[in-house]
Amino acid sequence: MFTRSIVAGAVATLAIAGAVSVAASPPSEEVATGVTVTAAGVEDDGVDCPVTLPGSLTSDSRLPDPFTKINGSRLTAKSEWRCRRAEIKRLAERYVYGEKPPKPSSVTGTVSSGNITVNVSQGGRSASFSAGVQLPSGSGPFPAVVVIGGFGADTATIRAAGAAVISYDPLAVGREGTPRNNKQGAFYTLYGSASSTGLLAAWAWGVSRIIDVIEQSGGSVLRADATGVTGCSRYGKGAFAAGAFDQRIALTMPIESGSAGAPIFRGLPGESGSQPLSSAYGEQPWLGDAFGSFTSNPATLPVDTHEVVGMIAPRGLFIMENPHVDWLGARSGSVAALGGAEVYKALGAGGNISYWSDVQDGTHCASRSEWRTPLQQSIQRFLLGTGSAPAVFRISSRKAGNLAEWRTWQTPTLSDGPTDPPPADPPPADPPPADGCTATASVNQWTGGFVATVRVTAGAAAVNGWTVTATLPSGATIVNSWEATRSAGTGTVAFTNVGHNGAIAAGQSVEFGFQGTGTGTGMTPGCAAG
Incomplete structure (x- = not known):
């Protein structure tokens, strides 16, 4: 044919x-x-x-x-x-x-x-x-x-x-x-x-x-x-x-x-x-x-x-x-x-x-x-x-x-055997607190807007419900969020878990995120359990 x-x-x-x-x-x-x-x-x-x-x-x-x-x-x-x-x-x-x-x-x-x-x-x-x-x-x-x-x-x-x-x-x-x-x-x-x-x-x-x-x-x-x-x-x-x-x-x-x-x-x-x-x-x-x-x-x-x-x-x-x-x-x-x-x-x-x-x-x-x-x-x-x-x-x-x-890369010839020395493990995360929870944010920033991903981590004890508070930079406005309920769109905003992600086992994490206009860099979120 x-x-x-x-x-x-x-x-x-x-x-x-x-x-x-x-x-x-x-x-x-x-x-x-x-x-x-x-x-x-x-x-x-x-x-x-x-x-x-x-x-x-x-x-x-x-x-x-x-x-x-x-x-x-x-x-x-x-x-x-x-x-x-x-x-x-x-x-x-x-x-x-x-x-x-x-x-x-x-x-x-x-x-x-x-x-x-x-x-x-x-x-x-x-x-x-x-x-x-x-x-x-x-x-x-x-x-x-x-x-x-x-x-x-x-x-x-x-x-x-x-x-x-x-x-x-x-x-x-x-x-x-x-x-x-x-x-x-x-x-x-x-x-x-x-x-x-x-x-x-x-x-x-x-x-x-x-x-x-x-x-x-x-x-x-x-x-x-x-x-x-x-x-x-x-x-x-x-x-x-x-x-x-x-x-x-x-x-x-x-x-x-x-x-x-x-x-x-x-x-x-x-x-x-x-x-x-x-x-x-x-x-x-x-x-x-x-x-x-x-x-x-x-x-x-x-x-x-x-x-x-x-x-x-x-x-x-x-x-x-x-x-x-x-x-x-x-x-x-x-x-x-x-x-x-x-x-x-x-x-x-x-x-x-x-x-x-x-x-x-x-x-x-x-x-x-x-x-x-x-x-x-x-x-x-x-x-x-x-x-x-x-x-x-x-x-x-x-x-x-x-x-x-569409590409600048070329296809490698991969060996059939195991790889040469494995890459180093990623640096260890900061240890969780003795109890309660911590929150860390990563921001993808572009001209005029950003997306923030916030990771909530339980401490030595399980968490049943959490609230993350973050103060947005001046001029920033949230236009969309997911996996959390927010209290406002500007200024100091409280993000509370939704029904299915409030329970976090000890040492484990969940993520939520939000999209905004303006600049999102510089936020330091805090977390409270319960």
Whole structure:
């Protein structure tokens, strides 16, 4: 059907010349080493990695280097990617999506040939939701693809390839049409309607809870080790986030995800006709509340979506885009795929990522014949463990991005062994007080505005409720806050915990934040428990 070539060469050609309709397959040694099917057995294998967020942010119009750690050192071994991924995950949560909490204290449910029920409890709060199941022909247990939102996915091909379809209504978990300070759905029942976490992370959390229930079900109907996720348009945004934040997902397939999905944030303001970041942030609370500070200056973001693509590596990824609808930002999407493919290549899994925007039909979320074969190949390889991955880049000439314009970094050759001497541990934090609580603030300042992140730490005894008091610099005004209730917008402001983050175990911390105009530097917050 198309000429096959090594992915490294294909990516380089596309990046330099904006070439189109290029197919790529991994080097033969990648196939031989069996890296093509790789899903982790846990939701987050980097949970033990220490991550210290940067104290301040700097503006850079080029894409951040996915291979440079927060401390400035560069990766030298593949084994370092686990904790580098943990850094990218934390940056993405803090500045883009909001936090995706881990598995709640209680997750129960049932799996049948027609339905999945999910019951969750955390901190005295409970919620439930369900999803439909359609099995393929044959005998189970079956792999399954979670279809978010119910449209745009080629469910007939998914089932014909041998996978079940799980029909997941994300609006039961995170409802659209709600204000940011009063979000609704199962996720916000547990974590509070004022949670700063956006809908995309909430929807991804719902996919993870479905996988929890499948894992607990005994595997008579569905396989817990072979789950994919897909969705189109806003639900493509959700599929992209779900695959990035849960390493148990073996195959991620976002379709026409647009702004707040795969396309790089830095590219969208300059891509004619694409949905502006302010629109994507304001249309629905898809993105985390903190992202509001970056809608007009994405160059200040310490992370971009090519690194979110990298979070999925080395697992299966098939990105499908539509170059005929300018609003979808497919040029910026191709740059994200090309940049993320560099991570796949460095990990020796270049054949595990595919991208296809070279389609004839311009209808949004149509079921396209061009995608049918690579979709089937992806399911068979990453969920059934048979055949070969499509390993193809087909970029439309209508929306061809050029990675060379967006990066100053080069892809390292990573060794297979352990890294050379590990970087020094971060300096120890100041010891907590004997009792009560302390508060520290970090400020991201730009011309005319700032975002402050405040960390509240309990002392030697647990804290049940807290109030942080800070005096704003003259002329500063708070325009938005999250994870705390504030008493005022100027002058001396008292921030009080919201319902779900008032209880802090001894020595542990929680964070809240606020956005303001003017200057935020120089604040010295104080904390009182109770």
